[in-house]
Amino acid sequence: MKLLLIEDDPTMQMTLQRTLGRRQIDVRVCGDGLRALEQWRAHEPEVVALDLSLPGLDGLQVLAQARAAGLRTPVLLLTARGTVGDRIMGLNAGADDYLPKPFDLDELEARLRALRRRSPAQAGLPPAETAHWQVGALHGEPEGAIYLRGQPMELTPRELALLRALMPKPGHAVSKERLFELVFPGQTDVQYEAIEVVVYRLRKKLQDTGVQLVTLRGLGYLLRSTPQAASPLSPAPGKGGAPDGPAAPVPRAP
Structure with missing residues (x-):
């Protein structure tokens, strides 16, 4: 290297x-x-x-x-x-x-x-695939800030890393294991469940934005744009997605 x-x-x-x-x-x-x-x-x-x-x-x-x-x-x-x-x-x-x-x-x-x-x-990605990201009202670049309707979002480093992992392929799930590697690189002393805390906090910041952070049981997480009239925290009926809000008390961040 x-x-x-x-x-x-x-x-x-x-x-x-x-x-x-x-x-x-x-x-x-x-x-x-x-x-x-x-x-x-x-x-x-x-x-x-x-x-x-x-x-x-x-x-x-x-x-x-x-x-x-x-x-x-x-x-x-x-x-x-x-x-x-x-x-x-x-x-x-x-x-x-x-x-x-x-x-x-x-x-x-x-x-x-x-x-x-x-x-x-x-x-092995060509420049065209990594130059610009767009998911609904969110947009950004790999090396820059993430913007919501033209204004930079106030994100913690871990929230930013999570968005950067999900935005390149909206609608495609990224495994929990892969997200943990990207959000907590090299941090062997962090509990695996810590990624759920980052997901929960980012999900709250995406409320009412038209962008939804979805949990797919056994597959991971994905981003998708939703109609503004729909609740950004609830999956559409019949889709089979897991509820986006935590059913149990949220663990504390390490």
């Missing part, structure tokens, strides 16, 4: 180059936000690890410029900023995942490899 590490801390650079290099990851380093796009284009990495605090341009500016320039490489944010708002800004700007500092090196490797597997190039 080819990794571009955009990080200005020399100790961090050296540690990650040495440690990840032993794990068959080719790490190229850039320590300046102003040169980051140049290095990005020159090395054509499979994954980018991007620090938010950089000289010249900060990480969010680098990310915004990269996405505007059409660079679709999966991006993992490395951040010491602890607020949820900062992380949401990064994901809505086009990041694919984030990892707060300090982090475990095994988790870093797992997240990097998960992002590489999820990239459009690895999946």
